[in-house]
Amino acid sequence: xxxxxxxxxxxxxxxxxxxxxxxxxxxxIKHLTANxxxxxxxxxxxxxxxxxxxxxxxxxxxxxxxxxxLDELLMEQLGQVAKELEQQEVLVxxxxxxxxxxxxxxxx
Numbered sequence: 001x002x003x004x005x006x007x008x009x010x011x012x013x014x015x016x017x018x019x020x021x022x023x024x025x026x027x028x029i030k031h032l033t034a035n036x037x038x039x040x041x042x043x044x045x046x047x048x049x050x051x052x053x054x055x056x057x058x059x060x061x062x063x064x065x066x067x068x069x070l071d072e073l074l075m076e077q078l079g080q081v082a083k084e085l086e087q088q089e090v091l092v093x094x095x096x097x098x099x100x101x102x103x104x105x106x107x108x
Contacts, residue, residue: 002096007069009033009060009078010091012050021045021056025085029058032081036074037062063099070094 011029013021021029026045033041041062048057062069070092082090 002098004063004065004097004099005067005069006095006097007062007064008091008093008095010048010093011058011060011085012048012087013056021058026058028085029060032084033060036077036081039064063097065099068094 013025030043033043037060041060044059044061046057046059047054049055075092078090078092082088
């Protein structure tokens with residue numbers, strides 16, 4: 001049974017950053033993402049292919065229990081993030097998923 005939603009944002013390297021996603025650009029992405037998703041997210045550095053060429057990419061993954069994450073307000077906020085990061089486009093993917101937490105060390 002699906003009990004959560006997974007949202008993925010694919011953010012490419014800054015257009016002027018020939019060395020990929022550098023320190024300042026990466027920190028800017030982290031800051032903007034933390035403001036949008038204060039309950040938690042995961043960032044993964046990867047390589048993508050877009051518009052005829054390879055580029056460094058950051059994939060931001062958010063998993064939230066319950067229904068869909070995306071709504072009009074979040075789409076508007078993501079548009080502002082894309083502008084602030086000087087991105088032509090940010091790919092946004094939302095998928096219904098099943099989640100289950102596996103316990104490890106018990107707290108005392």
